[in-house]
Amino acid sequence: MTTVEEIERKQREERQQIRSDAELLGELMRHRGWPRYLALVETVAQNYHSSVMKPLEHVLEVTKMEFAKGALSGLSLATSLPQMKIREADELRRTSPGAEEAQEDE
Numbered sequence: 001m002t003t004v005e006e007i008e009r010k011q012r013e014e015r016q017q018i019r020s021d022a023e024l025l026g027e028l029m030r031h032r033g034w035p036r037y038l039a040l041v042e043t044v045a046q047n048y049h050s051s052v053m054k055p056l057e058h059v060l061e062v063t064k065m066e067f068a069k070g071a072l073s074g075l076s077l078a079t080s081l082p083q084m085k086i087r088e089a090d091e092l093r094r095t096s097p098g099a100e101e102a103q104e105d106e
Helices: 004-030 034-053 059-095 097-105
Strands: none
Touching: 004 034, 004 059, 034 059
16 A cells, blocks of 8 residues: 555656656757757658648558658657656646755755
């Protein structure tokens, strides 16, 4: 059975992991290679986008189109995930300032 202290400890660890991830991802986004990574992802996405927008010549091409849509979703997630995690950490700081102080005391 889980005690309240164990739950609180786990929540503190999760908040610390969120903050740590956000810090690392922020460093990644500030790296000079980040714009190049985004440009490469954009190039790949354009290729998939053109296949989605092209009229189908045969019903069996639906599978290719669905694959391209899934790939576009994945590429979008790959570029937006760092900012999403940073926002999550910012929101955590705004909504639980007492938790930040408790973490520093330990």
